Amino acid sequence: MNQKQYDVIVIGAGAAGMMCAIEAGYRGLNVLLLDHAPKPGAKIRISGGGKCNFTNRNVEPKHFICSNPHFVKSALARYQPDAFIERVERHAIAYEERDKGQLFTLDGAGQLVAMFRTELDWAGVELQLNCFVSNVQKGSDQWQLITSNGSLQSQKLVVATGGLSYPKLRASDFGMQLAQQFGLAVMPSRPGLVPLVMPARQQAWWSELSGLSLRVIASTARGPEFDGAMLITHQGLSGPSILQASNYWFAGEAIRLNLLPQIKGIAGWLQELKQQAQPLSTVLKQYWPKRFVQAWQDKFGFDDDLANYSQIRLDALAEQLTAWSLYPEDTAGYAKAEVSLGGVATDEVSSKTMESLKVPGLYFIGEVLDVTGHLGGFNFQWAWASAHACAQSL
Incomplete structure (x- = not known):
């Protein structure tokens, strides 16, 4: 059975997971990004009617729902919308500004996914899709993952598995179960931004x-x-x-x-x-x-x-x-919900690094955390900002 060692394994190739893997790769780390889905960025592809409302020019902590309203401040302050807009412009992706500062791609969300695929290559990140994780254990100095692609080891483990919205895109509660496995509190999940x-x-x-x-x-x-x-x-x-x-x-x-x-x-x-x-x-x-x-x-x-x-x-x-x-x-339930509320309790995680306060080397980013943005690009901005904060600390 294949057994390979990495500096960082990121579980979940959605918005937050891809962003974190790229930033960690740029820092010279040996990074594996894996997902059980056949394609990365599934939620990016369908969001905003296929145009993806990728951020908002006016992001403030008041635009987020979290049991600790101060939790989002650090990450949002350190990675602001202009930084992601600059990234989009660097890849020559055309976008438009709509009502209340919302930014959408002009020619389709697939361009954003292509941007991330390009940067994953630039950053030297290994991407494994259709990879199912059946067991996660922590040794004295490393993580051990048993997957459908073999046994994998890493120094750090980042969980970016999202929430329960859009079950057709293979959404799961894997991240929340993993948090509970290692003794972290999880806030109950329910559909958000939903009819x-x-x-x-x-x-x-x-x-x-x-x-x-x-x-x-x-x-x-x-x-x-x-x-x-x-x-x-x-x-x-x-x-x-x-x-x-x-x-x-x-x-x-x-x-x-x-x-x-x-x-x-x-x-x-x-x-x-x-x-x-x-x-x-x-x-x-x-x-x-x-x-x-x-x-x-x-x-x-x-x-x-x-x-x-x-x-x-x-x-x-x-x-x-x-x-x-x-x-x-x-x-109307998770099938119609744009996000899911609840998730890993923010009191369990450092607001500066996204690392578990109980389990060293274990990180949670994006929607798997108990942070939910308002409609208008705020949830994607949280994905980018929490991923960036995490990657800088790996």
């Missing part, structure tokens, strides 16, 4: 409106507000504002929608419409799709003539328009 499913008894109403989009502010009891598009699906709600809010939603809780974020001072606005005798449905069609206006009118039976409204009824309408509370039944 929300409404109760079955309500789905006929939503299904009739499927495909419609409108601007809302979505929020939950425990998270910030997110202003953006809401997309109605056959089962419930999706779109950027809903995906963002889903990170903070738990079963049994409400999601609150402001359906008129364009209007500041809704009570005064309604009073003005009342005085002007403007039909409410006519005005709402300036902000909502026509079918949504009609469905809303049918569902709640509002009177088009605001002259018929008492002050109490007008106040209730204002509340309904700006703080509509809905109670989803569930999320």
